[in-house]
Each structure stands twice: as C-alpha cells, then as structure tokens.
Amino acid sequence: MKNKIEQKLCKKCKLCIEVCPVNIIGFEEEKVFFIPEREAICLKCGQCMAICNTKAIKIENISYENQLFDLPENKILYNDLIGFLANRRSVRNFKDKPVAKEMLQKIIDSLAFAPFGSSPNKVNITVVNNRKIIESALPFISEFLDNIVKWIENPFMRFMIKFKKGMETYNTIKNHLYPIAKLGNYKLGYGDRITRNAPTILIFHANKGAEEHTNNSLIYATYAILAAHSLGLGASMIGLVPAGINKIQKVKHIFNIPDENEAIISVIIGYQKYKYKRAIKRDKENINWIE
Numbered sequence: 001m002k003n004k005i006e007q008k009l010c011k012k013c014k015l016c017i018e019v020c021p022v023n024i025i026g027f028e029e030e031k032v033f034f035i036p037e038r039e040a041i042c043l044k045c046g047q048c049m050a051i052c053n054t055k056a057i058k059i060e061n062i063s064y065e066n067q068l069f070d071l072p073e074n075k076i077l078y079n080d081l082i083g084f085l086a087n088r089r090s091v092r093n094f095k096d097k098p099v100a101k102e103m104l105q106k107i108i109d110s111l112a113f114a115p116f117g118s119s120p121n122k123v124n125i126t127v128v129n130n131r132k133i134i135e136s137a138l139p140f141i142s143e144f145l146d147n148i149v150k151w152i153e154n155p156f157m158r159f160m161i162k163f164k165k166g167m168e169t170y171n172t173i174k175n176h177l178y179p180i181a182k183l184g185n186y187k188l189g190y191g192d193r194i195t196r197n198a199p200t201i202l203i204f205h206a207n208k209g210a211e212e213h214t215n216n217s218l219i220y221a222t223y224a225i226l227a228a229h230s231l232g233l234g235a236s237m238i239g240l241v242p243a244g245i246n247k248i249q250k251v252k253h254i255f256n257i258p259d260e261n262e263a264i265i266s267v268i269i270g271y272q273k274y275k276y277k278r279a280i281k282r283d284k285e286n287i288n289w290i291e
C-alpha cells in the first residue's frame with residue numbers, strides 16, 4: 001500500500017471519506033483506512049490531504065511540504081471575476097518584444113491548479129520562445145491551409161476528411177476554415193495570419209490515445225490565456241498551428257513534437273500592441289433550463 005493514514009494523527013472526522021472522488025477511503029472498527037481493493041483507482045488529486053485537519057494522510061508522491069500549502073485567501077468575487085474576464089481579449093497584435101522566461105514560467109505554474117479529466121494528466125506542453133523557430137514553420141502551415149481549398153472542392157477528399165476525421169473536424173474545415181482560406185487569407189504574402197508575429201507559442205500535445213487529453217489540453221490552454229492576461233500579456237488560442245503540426249511531419253519536427261503525439265491546441269503569447277476601449281458581451285441564446 002502506497003497511501004497511508006497516520007492513525008495517531010487521525011481524528012476520525014471522515015472528511016477525507018466525504019471528499020474522495022473515487023471512494024477509496026473507508027471507516028471500520030473506529031479506523032479510517034484506504035480500502036486495499038480500491039486503492040489502485042486513486043486519482044492522486046490530493047483532495048483528502050487538502051481537507052485533513054491534522055495532515056494525517058499521505059498519498060504516494062504527494063507531500064504536505066511540496067504539493068500542499070496553506071489555503072490562499074480568495075479575493076476574487078463574482079464582479080471582479082466578470083471584470084477580469086470581460087477585460088481579456090484574444091490578442092493578435094503584438095509588440096516586437098520578447099517575453100521573459102520567468103513570465104512564461106508563471107503561466108505554466110498556473111496550470112498546476114487546473115482540473116483534469118483523468119489521472120495522471122498526460123498533456124505535454126512545448127514552449128517555443130523563439131520567433132525564428134516559429135517563423136520556420138509558417139511556410140508549411142500556410143501551404144497546408146491553402147490546400148484546404150482544393151480538398152474541400154474535391155468530393156473524394158471531402159468524403160475522406162469526413163471518414164477519417166469525423167463530422168466535427170469536417171464541419172470546422174468546411175464552414176469555418178475553407179471560406180477564410182479561399183480568400184487567400186493564410187498566404188504569407190499578407191503577413192503572418194497564423195501565429196500573428198507572436199514571440200512565443202505554447203503547444204499542448206499528448207499521445208494520440210492518452211485519456212482525456214483533448215479536454216485537458218483545452219482546459220490548460222484556457223488557464224494559460226487567463227494567466228497571461230493577469231500578467232499584463234496578450235494571448236490567444238490558435239487552432240491552426242496544431243492542425244498544421246498533426247498534418248505535416250516537418251512542422252512536427254520543427255517543434256520537436258514526438259511522432260506518436262498529436263497537438264490539440266496552441267496559445268500565442270506576447271506584449272499587447274493595442275489597448276481595447278470596450279468589452280464585448282456575446283448574447284448566448286442556446287441555453288436550456290430544466291428546473
């Protein structure tokens with residue numbers, strides 16, 4: 001057994017039993033204990049350790065010294081949160097100024113507080129903090145995006161995309177990317193409309209079969225854009241780059257993504273060039289209440 005409850009410290013309040021998401025802690029004969037036949041399903045989320053009054057619980061590879069710390073005060077109430085969210089924009093115009101590694105590290109550090117769909121979180125993050133390397137991938141991604149026009153106009157290729165990638169990807173390409181690409185939008189002659197001259201890009205990727213990696217990547221990317229905003233940086237999710245990585249081996253190699261991995265989402269980061277004067281509130285009509 002790798003998880004432990006220090007019986008001398010345990011006050012038998014059973015809060016750990018209440019919060020465990022997979023019910024691996026039991027109570028019998030006045031003793032709180034890890035149920036041996038359930039212990040293997042431990043998510044290592046640390047919730048039991050976070051709620052224990054006496055630090056009596058020890059989960060394998062998690063320590064009170066390294067992974068847990070005193071609960072910070074929550075200073076963000078709803079109105080502050082809405083203000084923060086409304087203040088953020090997907091930024092596509094950047095100053096010609098690199099981002100210090102310490103700032104990027106802070107963004108990465110924020111991901112440690114993200115929820116995850118399955119444990120361990122198998123998402124990898126590649127931080128490309130080198131504009132020249134980003135630029136070296138652009139001609140390949142641009143050509144790929146240009147090719148989308150030919151593919152969508154060819155009935156056999158349309159069928160193949162539907163068959164191999166499914167309807168969500170097909171509709172995204174046909175209804176979203178194709179009309180944009182048809183106007184030549186992604187041709188480099190117009191400038192970088194893919195990574196928008198950003199000095200830095202984060203790429204979220206994982207083994208193609210890794211549990212929940214799509215959802216976990218998108219959650220990470222969401223945290224990353226919010227953390228960037230809190231640091232006074234501009235950021236935007238970019239789906240075009242992972243599409244290029246997954247389709248073109250050369251791009252995968254440029255960004256050092258392992259062959260067996262697929263990229264899910266990327267986030268461009270840099271110093272925002274322009275300040276927005278207004279916030280945007282989008283009406284959301286497709287909400288169904290069941291009460």
Ligand SMILES: Cc1cc2nc3c(=O)[nH]c(=O)nc-3n(C[C@H](O)[C@H](O)[C@H](O)COP(=O)(O)O)c2cc1C
Nearest residue numbers: 088089090091092194236237238239240241265280
């Ligand atoms: C999954 C996802 C992929 C995105 N991909 C791109 C992209 O490839 N290029 C881009 O310019 N913006 C991309 N965006 C940013 C959206 O276009 C942006 O959120 C939208 O324009 C709304 O702007 P706002 O974030 O400022 O509210 C993406 C956003 C999401 C959530």
